[in-house]
Amino acid sequence: MEFNLNREVVRVVLRSIRDKPGVAGQLCSAFAERGIEILGISYDTSTKGRGDIGFAVLKSQKDLAGDVCEEELAGSACEFYSIHEDVAMLVFTINPSSRVSAVISEIFDLLAQCGVNIDMISYARGVLSLMVKVYRLDDALEAFRDMGVVPEIGVWQ
Secondary structure (H helix, E strand, C coil), X not given: CEEEEECCEEEEEEEEEECCCCHHHHHXXXXXXXCCCEEEEXXXXXXXXEEEEEEEEEHHHHHHHHHHXXXXXXXXXXXXXXXXXXXXXXXXXXXXXXXXXXHHHHHHHHHHHCCCCEEEEEEECCEEEEEEECCCHHHHHHHHHHCCCCCEECCCC
C-alpha cells in the first residue's frame, strides 16, 4: 500500500441545496468555468427536498470556489455555505491482489484510534481517497510510519 498526503486543500460545503436532477452538474460546470479542480465530492442525503454537497478543492482556488458559492446563495440554490481549511487529503493506492476490504478496514481503524475524523470518502479500483480533519493527523501519520507506510507529501495540480 502506498499513499499521498496533501494539506493544501479545503472543503467547500453548500448547505441545504435543492435536491433535484441537474444541480450537481450545474455546480460542477460553475467550478469548471472558473478552472477549479475538483478533487472529491460528497453528498449528504436530503431532507424535505434539500441536502448538503461538499467539494474538495485546492487551497489556492478557495476564493474562486467561494465566488461560486456566493452566486448559488444569491440565486437561492442553497441556504448557506462553509469553507473548511482544517482538512487534508489522503489518497491510498491498494494492491488489487490484497484483501481490499481488510486493508480499508485497517486504515479506518488506525485513523479512528488516532482520533482522526473522516469528512469525505471515495473508493474506486484500488484507490481510496479520504478527506480528514487535520486535528491529530500527525499521530496517524506516525502510526502509518510504524506500519512501514510512508506518505508522499505534495500538492496535486
